Amino acid sequence: MTDTVSxxxxxxSRTITYRDAINEALKEEMRRDPSVFLLGEDIGERGGSxxxxxxxxxxxxPKRVIDTPIAEAxxxxxxxxxxxxGMRPVVEVPFVDFTMLVMDQLVNQVAKYHFIxxxxxxxxxxxxxxxxxxxxxxxxxxxxxxxxxxHIPGLKIAVPSTPxxxxxxxxxxIRCDDPVIFLEHKLLYTAEGAxxxxxxxxxxxxxxxxxxxxxxxxxxxxxxxxRVLSAAEKCAREGIDIEVIDPRTLVPLDKALILDxxxxxxxxxxxxxxxxxxxxxxxxxxxIQEEAFDCLDAPVxxxxxANSPIPFNEALEHTIIPQEDDITEAxxxxxxxx
Amino acid sequence: xxxKEFLTHxxxxxxxxxxxxxxxxxxxxxxxxxxxxxxYTGEEAIAVGVCAGxxxxxxxxxxxxxxxxxxxxxxxxxxxxxxxxxxxTGYCKGLGGSMHIADFSxxxxxxxxxxxxxxxxxxxxxxxISLRGEQGVAVVFTSDGATNNGIFGESLNLAAIWNLPVxxxxxxxxxxxxxxxxxxxxxxxxxxxxxxxxxxxxxxxxNDVLKVYEHAQDAIARCRSGRGPVLMEAKxxxxxxxxxxxxxxxxxxxxxxxxxxxxxxxxxxRYLMEKGGATEDEIQLLETSITRKMDDAILFAExxxxxxxxxxxxxxxxx
Ligand SMILES: Cc1ncc(C[n+]2csc(CCOP(=O)(O)OP(=O)(O)O)c2C)c(N)n1
Numbered sequence: 336m337t338d339t340v341s342x343x344x345x346x347x348s349r350t351i352t353y354r355d356a357i358n359e360a361l362k363e364e365m366r367r368d369p370s371v372f373l374l375g376e377d378i379g380e381r382g383g384s385x386x387x388x389x390x391x392x393x394x395x396x397p398k399r400v401i402d403t404p405i406a407e408a409x410x411x412x413x414x415x416x417x418x419x420x421g422m423r424p425v426v427e428v429p430f431v432d433f434t435m436l437v438m439d440q441l442v443n444q445v446a447k448y449h450f451i452x453x454x455x456x457x458x459x460x461x462x463x464x465x466x467x468x469x470x471x472x473x474x475x476x477x478x479x480x481x482x483x484x485x486h487i488p489g490l491k492i493a494v495p496s497t498p499x500x501x502x503x504x505x506x507x508x509i510r511c512d513d514p515v516i517f518l519e520h521k522l523l524y525t526a527e528g529a530x531x532x533x534x535x536x537x538x539x540x541x542x543x544x545x546x547x548x549x550x551x552x553x554x555x556x557x558x559x560x561x562r563v564l565s566a567a568e569k570c571a572r573e574g575i576d577i578e579v580i581d582p583r584t585l586v587p588l589d590k591a592l593i594l595d596x597x598x599x600x601x602x603x604x605x606x607x608x609x610x611x612x613x614x615x616x617x618x619x620x621x622x623i624q625e626e627a628f629d630c631l632d633a634p635v636x637x638x639x640x641a642n643s644p645i646p647f648n649e650a651l652e653h654t655i656i657p658q659e660d661d662i663t664e665a666x667x668x669x670x671x672x673x
Numbered sequence: 674x675x676x677k678e679f680l681t682h683x684x685x686x687x688x689x690x691x692x693x694x695x696x697x698x699x700x701x702x703x704x705x706x707x708x709x710x711x712x713y714t715g716e717e718a719i720a721v722g723v724c725a726g727x728x729x730x731x732x733x734x735x736x737x738x739x740x741x742x743x744x745x746x747x748x749x750x751x752x753x754x755x756x757x758x759x760x761x762t763g764y765c766k767g768l769g770g771s772m773h774i775a776d777f778s779x780x781x782x783x784x785x786x787x788x789x790x791x792x793x794x795x796x797x798x799x800x801x802i803s804l805r806g807e808q809g810v811a812v813v814f815t816s817d818g819a820t821n822n823g824i825f826g827e828s829l830n831l832a833a834i835w836n837l838p839v840x841x842x843x844x845x846x847x848x849x850x851x852x853x854x855x856x857x858x859x860x861x862x863x864x865x866x867x868x869x870x871x872x873x874x875x876x877x878x879x880n881d882v883l884k885v886y887e888h889a890q891d892a893i894a895r896c897r898s899g900r901g902p903v904l905m906e907a908k909x910x911x912x913x914x915x916x917x918x919x920x921x922x923x924x925x926x927x928x929x930x931x932x933x934x935x936x937x938x939x940x941x942x943r944y945l946m947e948k949g950g951a952t953e954d955e956i957q958l959l960e961t962s963i964t965r966k967m968d969d970a971i972l973f974a975e976x977x978x979x980x981x982x983x984x985x986x987x988x989x990x991x992x
Contacts, residue, residue, distance in 0.1 A: 471707025475786030647770030648759035
């Protein structure tokens with residue numbers, strides 16, 4: 336699948352929030368395909384913890400927007416059962432932290448079924464969840480756990496950073512025959528952006544250039560994107576031209592886009608909100624070293640969270656995860672070292 | 674027959690929890706407290722009634738609605754308030770906040786941001802007591818919503834087959850966020866699940882502190898005498914939405930009015946007057962002193978320092 340409308344298309348006509356973009360994607364896909372249904376805690380009348388599913392119960396009724404008790408492992412497994420027998424469930428786990436309760440179903444069942452059946456049966460299940468740091472929710476509601484899913488063959492992972500990406504990727508996810516982890520960020524729900532009126536899809540494995548530049552490639556996703564963009568503006572005032580790459584899906588990963596940018600700028604920084612150890616950034620760095628080592632003028636740098644759970648205290652919360660200054664500092668270092 | 678002293682203790686705790694919650698809700702609205710704040714208002718009698726039967730060597734595990742349990746176990750208001758303000762003098766040095774307060778000195782093994790997360794942990798504390806051959810008990814505070822998660826069933830079964838000294842207290846406030854209990858179970862009397870595991874179970878009016886105390890006392894005595902786990906369901910109601918930012922419009926007004934007429938703090942106050950013989954003046958004096966203590970706690974918290982980044986790194990360096 337490919338972009339059917341590009342982000343710079345002149346047909347863009349309005350600005351909506353990330354939350355509303357996701358809501359629209361759900362609504363449109365539910366209207367289009369009666370096998371799409373939603374499963375999750377308080378997603379009906381209340382519209383979910385972040386009001387993403389607001390209004391959907393009213394339009395589609397309780398057979399398509401199903402409120403579940405607190406039973407994450409079971410309702411995910413139940414989603415899978417429905418998926419392999421003809422439905423297209425969108426399961427919502429309100430915080431990525433709670434997907435840890437779901438891991439057996441996800442890792443040993445959902446991710447394995449296609450393989451177990453010799454590649455003959457698909458699992459068209461989307462697991463929507465939300466993660467990341469924000470507003471003092473403390474260590475059990477603030478984690479960035481994409482690496483957990485990334486490590487498991489059989490799961491696709493979407494990580495939208497803008498309303499445009501969120502809508503286009505979610506529509507693709509719902510139509511996808513494979514299980515997709517759709518990872519949102521709690522601080523992005525109120526972010527606004529241009530979204531076309533007309534239908535479009537964003538294909539998986541197709542990253543976006545959030546800002547073109549020639550001096551340093553910065554790769555980031557989710558809420559690190561706005562932070563990297565403002566760091567890039569600051570660097571621009573000092574004459575350093577940053578190219579910001581958002582892979583949009585971590586699995587599949589748009590290696591070509593990343594490598595092309597690396598060949599152009601010869602400097603790479605990867606910024607992730609998750610802690611550094613065992614992270615997705617490390618894997619992307621290893622891919623770059625293996626496939627584009629000759630093009631690099633400096634070692635790949637990773638800017639990531641300290642190896643710590645997220646503190647409740649506001650000042651400490653900030654010191655743990657990458658801030659704009661950490662990003663600009665990394666840029667100066669990589670430029671000066673080369 | 675209850676002594677005036679005992680009833681005063683009970684009412685002091687009820688009123689302290691209510692005061693703490695109301696003041697902290699105010700601080701939250703002012704932006705001084707961040708994150709999620711789940712008030713325990715309306716449910717105070719459960720923590721107070723149960724904990725009144727516990728001793729120094731007993732343990733509890735708590736929920737995401739855990740301030741009441743903390744206070745009922747005797748936690749210090751200064752350190753609790755400091756924790757909620759994210760300060761170094763708080764119980765968790767400001768790293769845990771509302772949902773993660775633990776106070777080992779009072780046997781409180783911690784609140785929990787994961788619904789149901791504390792159930793096996795409390796049962797594990799009971800296993801420890803049992804392995805060491807002690808007389809202690811563990812109390813697992815949990816909630817109606819949590820009983821729908823698989824961990825509840827698995828944990829109950831283990832507590833039962835190992836005959837552990839644990840009292841499982843299900844605080845049934847009839848809601849899990851906005852989901853009414855009738856929508857999440859066909860058996861809204863949660864105590865009925867216990868017998869399936871061979872666990873003695875019963876239900877009690879969770880707004881009546883003395884009823885809670887009496888039933889909990891019996892259950893705790895049972896646990897101490899080695900006759901295994903007990904499940905107590907305490908029926909109650911939240912006095913508002915799920916957390917401070919939830920207006921709780923889905924809660925029917927008449928039910929709210931009914932439960933407010935059974936306000937556990939007022940019930941405790943009445944007991945202190947009627948059974949304890951306290952005068953209105955005496956009670957007002959008590960209330961004023963609690964309010965003052967809370968004001969002091971806020972001052973203490975406001976003036977306390979925050980943990981530095983270096984101090985944080987010293988804690989996590991081993992990770
Ligand atoms: C495993 C898990 N799932 C979902 C949540 C989100 N959540 C927080 S509190 C809550 C409702 C809990 O209801 P209940 O257990 O009855 O406790 P109450 O809030 O009524 O005291 C939910 C769904 C969570 N924290 N943990």
